[in-house]
Amino acid sequence: MSKTQLYSSGLELANFVVTHDILHDAWTAIWSLYSEISQNEGPSSFVRFKVYELPNYTIIAFFTWPSSSKDSVQGGGGGNLVSSSTFKGSFPFFDFLCPKTKDPSFSINEPAFQLFKSIFGVLPKFEIDNSKPLIITGNSLGGSVATLFTLSLLEKFNFSKTKGPLCITFGSPLIGDENLQEAISKYAAWNSCFLHVVSDQDLVPRVLINGYQPFGTFLFCSKLGCSCFEDHHTILELLTTTNLGTLENQDPNKVFESYGTFVKDLNHKVICKDTTDDESLIDWTTTPLRAGIITQLVTIGLVQSQQQQNVDINIIITKTEKQAKMMAISNQHAFDPTRGLNDIKVHMVYLEQYKKLSKEYKDGYYDRYKNGVDRSDIDLVKHKKFLTCYWEEMVDQAEKRPQTVGASLRTRSLFGGTNYRRMIEPLDIADYYKAGKQDYINQGRSKHYIILEQLLKETEKPSSGPNELKKQNVASSLTEDSCFWAHVEEARISCKLLSSRESNDREKETNKLIEFEKYVYGLMKNYAVSSEIFLPESSFMTWWREYREIKGTFYRSHLTGLMNNEENYDKYAKGRLVIP
Template identity: 80%
Template sequence: MTQTQFFSSGLESAKFVVNLDILQDAWTAIRDLCKETSQNEEPSSPVKSKVFDKPNCTIIAFFAWPANSKDYVQGNGGGDFVTSSTLFPLFNFLCTKANPNFSINKTAFQLFSSIDLPSLKSEIDNFKPLIITGNSLGGSVATLFTISLLEKFNFSTTKHPLCITFGSPLIGDENLHEAISKYAAWNSLFLHVVSDQDLVPRVLINGYQPFGAFLFCSKLGCSCFEDHQTILELLTATNSGTPENQDPNKVFESYGTFVKDLNHKVICKDTIDDEPLIDWTTTPLRACIITQLAAIGLVQSQQQQNVDINIIITKTEKRAKIMAILNQQAFDPTRGLNDIKVYMAYLEWYKKVSKDKRVGYYDKYKNKLDMSDIKVEEYMRHLTCYWKDMVDQADKRPQTVGASLRRTRTLYGGTNYRRMIEPLVIADYYKAGKQDYINQGRSKHYKILEQVLKEMEKPLSGPNELKKENVASTLTEDSCFWAHVEEALISCKLLSSGESNDIEKETNKLIEFENYVYGLMKNYVVSSEIFLPESSFMTWWREYREIKGNFYRSHLTGLMNNEENYDKYAKGRLVIP
């Protein structure tokens, strides 16, 4: 078996980023806003913001006042958290059942709370790319502003925003990291540029966790990293600045220099000193990591900073392998989609064959008389695993992302699956001698898929022509229909045998079932297959008619006593009063 080769694309990602004009545009916007702010000795707000309407994008820049030195970020309780339970509802959508609370840096949140949020949101042009940027604590505000957009942001119709921060401190705890990183589309919106000369991104580490991609920069070059544990380790290991030489103005200017110089720098083996750490036995992944660490100045500064570079390389290599494997195994709704379509196509064929045998696919599967029934059982398992994963992942994601399950294509597939497969689950359930499927045996994922459909569908006052025309080929809309049939059969058996301790209760249940079936027929939402001679429904009807006698009359019996109505219903021609 060929051994899997792992690679790291951090250098390639960095090259791509620094060659984009948006990095230069973002920094230029921050610089211009800084100049405007510094001209005013007493700003009216601790955070200044400005919208820059460019031909190719819209930029919203944030600058925090006063100058954001290390002491200002860290001092005066700067490391304190505020929890989501104490925040206003703006960020509630991030909470899930598995991750109900998170914490945000208190200073960052106070600065964010001071901005005119509705006014800034009104400036967003959905037809142009949106860049949100800020330096130091202004970057923290930019990050929170970007998060605030995610609740109602439509990723399918609107260009994605991109948040670019320069020298921003970390803003949240492990739970905030989990809420953002759990969904790749959100995590990819954040790019944090960090200079090896800047202490500010490194002062809030204890109890804090990063999210998004980090572009580490040094005079030698730059590289991107995404693993949060590696980022935390590199924030400490790559620190070339000292408290004594920290001048906020010089650090601020250094980012402009980095943006300008990196755009012209070609990172290659000749420009960095990684020779002592790479030989012919070095694996491709380890060689990539060594080159990345050399590009951000870590290899050169290991003796000055008393850093054991080999330990960092080994840890980074291990995490990169784990991350690559997890990415391969991560749930992807599109993965295996062709197989899912094949399974559903087979079941459609199975349904047609069953109908040709005048038994219906529910009862054919329940009796399991040939190999095709066993094959259906196998396909059922594959389909159920797929949709259980789909529903489970949607339920665990933040609320807005869970709503992706409501998208038309996914909803259509999930509804077809539920209506096709749940009847077969019901068949197995009652064949095993069990009762009360709806309350005792129904899987959670069927309930969720049904609830999502109810929230999206508009109630109909009566049958539409399309349903009438297609009733012969469509699936029964209530996927629990056959559970109701089985319960009605049980009630008939209890009444016929005299075993019931409460005749009135069983009789009322049968009358309720009558009304239920009549309502489905009236709206043409039950398949005409229920009238096939060997179906369980027709078995119920024969037993029920015997119990009630020939003189019993109701809405349903008025339809069922005339067998010509079965064919009329299948053709959509039955007029139901």
């Protein structure tokens, strides 16, 4: 079998971003805001923003004066980092970014954070479900504010249904530490929301290096053209290597204006054209990956200036090539909803066996676990924990990946996720009510269960009623509504309130029980509830006895008509009960 050929995708990405009007429109918005401010206010250290409504998308632009941004970044304290743990209580809008590690905090550049915080209260509230895309852009420290604003929005986007925001910065310094980079880069959809344009003449993006890590895609520009890089190690290496001493003397206003020239000229150039004929760098034996990297470095002017910098370009090429190979391998092992499904079958088999044996206890799967009468429950908890961790991670990953890469779970995974939800969620419900809590569905239900249920509803065809196969298998099937036992527990609470006369609103509790009746009857009619609910000591049968005592022997309803005849329990379990 031939070895997989590696190549660099930065060239294609560079061509894509510059041949669309988005980059041009983003810069035009910044320039328009700059022109408006320069006429009315003049230089200041504040950040200004404005919303521009275009036919195809909405742009919000952030602007800071180039000279002020440069002084702030270079000055004392300009590189200070502030930990997310220090503003968690007072400014919790980034809490969702915290990586799930022993150290769940990350750090952000303090000057940028203070600028963002100063205007956060007056920033517009965008309708996340709007089909019109949102472009967020900014220059220098204004770009840092744009980045933070984009980060604050990420949690609200369901990337499987809604177009995420695109943040484009021009000459922005790095914004955070390694923990922040890991939190963003963990999700492809989040990382792809950021495009950072960096001029070879701009010092500001290159100042904050120590303790900082880049994320997103970086578009390096020079008079020769531009090229994109995604690997954060490579980006940091290029920012460090291209930090020429002569950049110290650059006029920040001239550098700011140069971005407009880059944006204008890019559409008129062949991006990343191979302009080098240096045989020491490229010859017929050079691999496609290495040749592509050399072409990219030539395009951003690094090879041309290597003599001036006293830098061994071959070392940089080799480092970049190594990181590109590692990234390619990482992409090959990227999130796959079907990976691991065979492994978790072992854990599901244990639970299925536990459920089967539970019938011997006359209370069933749910109540056996809730009552904790067997030592095997200890092993059950281990299997339950493994399965929950697996599916929480799978749903978390699937929800945040781009739709084209697999934002919704595939058919096989969705089938496994549905079985998991119907098998495990009743156990979580048992733990919840055993702890004396109430209202599981609204107060205690995990987000990943909700998402798995929504995905099933989106793909499931409407049912016209139970078929014969469904009736025959009802004794071994799982209850379709994984929240069934939560409804049972709430019904028992209502019975207790009515019996003890503790309720201040007896009519409300009575209506709840009537609705619960209709709910159970509907499940039975569709053979959508497991027959184990009729086991003598189950919580459902306990509710039934409590309810019958409250309502009396003369009360009649669709459900009581079925429940009053115990022969119907066996008929239902065999799929022979005719329910009108």
